[in-house]
Amino acid sequence: MPARRGFVIASSDTHDHPVSHWSLDREPPSHQLAVDAKEKEAKVARLFKLDALSYAGEAEDGEMVAQARQLPMPIEGLLPDVDKMRGKISGTMARPGFASKNDEGASKEPHEVRNRGQRR
Incomplete structure (x- = not known):
């Protein structure tokens, strides 16, 4: 069954x-x-x-x-008509440059930053 x-x-x-x-x-x-x-x-x-x-x-x-489930909150700063933003939306992701055992002191380490999509 x-x-x-x-x-x-x-x-x-x-x-x-x-x-x-x-x-x-x-x-x-x-x-x-x-x-x-x-x-x-x-x-x-x-x-x-x-x-x-x-x-x-x-x-x-x-x-x-x-x-x-609950819908995510809208992203602040977008135009009310998001179709006007099509193709212009970008993203940025930052993460530590290396793995650590815990979060202690993580903010002091350099981060790798990746940008995706159109930048202004």
Whole structure:
């Protein structure tokens, strides 16, 4: 008999952790979104992982029809119409240049900074 609970979400590339979310006792986010959409008489065509534990389901026409967990807060400083920002969004990631055993003194060590996307 197939399991009704438990899931593993694995990344397809280096954009996320190899196993970005898993549970032994919860229903898969895809099932949670399908149930939420069905209650609204809609169907999920695409699933999006928005942050560590938040997911959204989109209908074929692009409308968000379901969500699992709390949606992340909007990024401060973006225009209200984010379509105007398409292709202009960038990101910066900073991390210690080497692995340490704990956080003590980590702020004193040089960090590697990676910029991605268009810079102003």
